[in-house]
Amino acid sequence: MVTTKFTYAASALTLVGVPAGLAMTGGNVDGVFTGPLAVTLALLALGIRRWPRTILVLSLLCVFTQRTSFLIEAGGIWPATAAFVGAALAGRTRFAVVAGSLALLFWTNWDATVAERPVDWIFAHSGGEALWLGAALAGVTAYRNALGWRTEMAHRITQDELQREIDARRRRAEERVEIARDLHDVVSHTLAVVGVHLNVALDAFDAEPEEARSSLKLAQEVRNRAMTDLKALVGVLREGSVPALESLDGLVDQVRTAGLRVSLNEFGDPVDVPAPVATAVYRVVQESLTNTVRHAPQATRAVVTLRYSPSRVVVDVRDDGTLPVEAVVDGHGIAGMRERVAALGGALTAGPDKSGFVVRASIPVGS
Incomplete structure (x- = not known):
């Protein structure tokens, strides 16, 4: 190019x-x-x-x-x-x-x-020009092949991540269907059993108060067991985990296979980061590294820094290359990253600095 x-x-x-x-x-x-x-x-x-x-x-x-x-x-x-x-x-x-x-x-x-x-002059000059031209074209060809390989690797990384996300969503959907069935079974069984004991207690309330009391006690025990089961099932459905953050190491390893040296630094505790924020952090890192591999072939190193605090998460992705002007203006994922971060109440900046190209996002945790 x-x-x-x-x-x-x-x-x-x-x-x-x-x-x-x-x-x-x-x-x-x-x-x-x-x-x-x-x-x-x-x-x-x-x-x-x-x-x-x-x-x-x-x-x-x-x-x-x-x-x-x-x-x-x-x-x-x-x-x-x-x-x-x-x-x-x-x-x-x-x-x-x-x-x-x-x-x-x-x-x-x-x-x-x-x-x-003279013949020696002709051989010297013609041979020198032939060698010069061959070396120049061979160098350009090697550069284009290397660039094409890195672009292909970036494409594969993106496709692998997309397929992984599709598979994960399918598994979550299947799990939710199973959980819905379990919820139906727990609720229907509990209501049926409690209903039987309440009817027994109602019939025996005047003639046999002890039997009525026993039926009410059994109904309460069934209700308590059902509440425990329901809490466990609802806990599975909640969006409190942060699998996206746990997958960052795998993402970094994949980018390293494309020939880019990447280091990942984390400061703070990510345990309280909500799932939407964790997903946004993952996507910012993924898009930034993909842009580096695909559009900045001269880059040799990238540093990913994550800082967690009780109020926000700050993402900093810095490389030693330079994205072309078209990549910054036309997007190549930058516009999508900015919209995703803005939807969570945060802000994202992307642009060159004296050492390379920097993408920085600040996302509130409480948003």
Whole structure:
């Protein structure tokens, strides 16, 4: 993927590298000739992101014009390195290889026939340019493969978590159906038994008061046992546990498999964190780490810090990379995280700082 930062960097390196490279390879070092070529190629590099193939062709034509006019005496391919790299980053590697091969054949023939260079000079310069082009395209290809692998790992992490959540919801639904059946059995059985004893007590109230008292006592015992069973069942239905927080270690281990070093730090006691807050904390950490893996391939390390207090939970996810502007503006999970946190009365901020990119959320526990 060709970014805006890459185009600026490629333009600056071209502006400086072309005159320096011509001096090192024995070309013309006169600024009157090398300056316009460097400026032209640098300006063309700014358009790599939108027109990678066109910029590559125009860059090679600029070099062709300068060298066939004998304004420079060396360099047929490497002055357009930025254009070759940009085309490969944009997924036009085959086009770059074909263009480079044709240019290399042309300049080898040109040096042998028109410029009448010595054989050793031709082999040195043509071989050097071939090695330079091969190394540049191989490096870009390796970078794209690594980026694709990390993106695939991030996608798998998201899919695994989604499937895990679906399975957990299905299990909870099945458990609730079983609990509903148990509730029905307990309530219906209790009411039936209590009803029988109350009828017996009512019939024997005047003639046999002791039997009536015994029936009422039995009805009370049945009622007490039923209340105990009901409390246990209702306790299962309550949303008081925090499985999302307990799953953070597993999430961090999954992200580590994508090649990102992640550390998890927790301060305070999470025992009183309600389930909605715990789920929001988990989602903030998950989305932040997924964004790092997917959209900040240059990041090598991330630190997740959770601070629990009686009044709120503070989540801080910091990496040493930089998300592209599109990721912050368009969302990629950031908007969803902000809405989830705001629904609980909290606030979330996301943006770059001097050390990388930071996502910070503060969520009230009592909301």
